[in-house]
Amino acid sequence: MSTKSNEFPRQRKALFRDWSPSIHYAQIQRMPAGKLAARRIYDFELLFVVQGEAATTIRGERLSLPAGQLIFLPAGVVHQNEAVSKPETIFLGIHFDFFDELEIQTEADVIVNEAYLHPERFAHEAVTDDFRPLSNHLVYTPTLECVQWMEQLVHEFTMRPLGYELACKALMMNILLQLMRLQHERSRPLSSPHDIRLLELIEQIERRPALAWSNALIAERLNLSTDHAARVFKGFAGLPPNEFIQAVRHREARRLLRESDLTIEQIAEQVGYAGIHYFSRLFRRVEGISASEYRKLSKVL
Structure with a gap:
């Protein structure tokens, strides 16, 4: 099976009722200035810049990410993240898949080891007739409400109170819908x-x-x-x-x-x-x- 980066993300058309996002990782991290190694992931990631400035090189383009912006990182696409600000940049990261199709136990289940590739593991991006795929436009400026949902998701995932899985799933659906609405508004032609x-x-x-x-x-x-x-x-x-x-x-x-x-x-x-x-x-x-x-x-x- 070919696993070239330009074949990703794999997509699956589905009604909203069939979406079932599963959270694999959600955390706030401080990263010293510098570049991380280029990588691919089996799932999807929302990487939000809480403080400082970051950048991501993906599909041959370096995308600048000031505080308050996030990037949607698709499964299977090579990318390289960078903390630009000195001495550090603060990120909020959420790893997830759209259909609860991945079994995540260790970091090796998320980060692709190209020497031991598992093509069948790459998650599918959910797409619908109502909105364009999130992977069509990778950088977003989420609303205040959306940022609060992401922070609440990190809290639920970290503290793991009773029923946290359901809370994370509900918050993730809200976040994804908000981002799709943002893209819809952005893509609307300026007709007047x-x-x-x-x-x-x-x-x-x-x-x-x-x-x-x-x-x-x-x-x-x-x-x-x-x-x-x-x-x-x-x-x-x-x-x-x-x-x-x-x-x-x-x-x-x-x-x-x-x-x-x-x-x-x-x-x-x-x-x-x-x-x-x-x-x-x-x-x-x-x-x-x-x-x-x-x-x-x-x-x-």
Whole structure:
């Protein structure tokens, strides 16, 4: 049987009800700067950059991965990961398959040893008529909600409370669906001037979350009435403008809490909140813990 890398990933068309993702490994890791050996894996991996910067060379292309992005690494495809930031980069990695088809006991069941290759072990990527395969586009910027699901999955897999397998399976289905929806939105043709302006506006919000964004300002940028602008923004981004802006600010606050020594008051101001008390209430409402507790926990991880 031929096992050339360009034949992968193997795919299997299946209804969503037939998907049954199984988690083989889920962990947060710190990696010193440098390249890892090129490799292939029998399963699939989501590799999310928590802090720092990384890169992956795959299919002849070097893909840069700043903090907040993840790469979907397909079964059977040669790739080489790299921690770019010094002294280290922090990753969240999840190894899985779509159909619970692999029996994973040791690292040798995940990492391919080319001298002792087992072609029958390569897992299949689930594909459906409703979405393009995730392997069509490898790099994603997950939403805050999706990142929280990944963190919860790592917690469940690590602590292994009663019923953790079911919890991991449910979380993984949510994560995969979120990524497929992101790809669907990204691949949608920009068919109107509204779409083009919305894409530019969202990029501006991502770059400058601390700007005093308001419905009125967004309407002005889109050259629409306030109500119409709010409707088309939600239709394009999936969230009303105020919720989208809060999500971007929260994501930036999490990054600064992990990566900087700024005070919480300075972080609140830097992401666009004038008052620390309002910022603190919002942060606790989303995370379930205070900003200071989140910072302490991130240092442990």
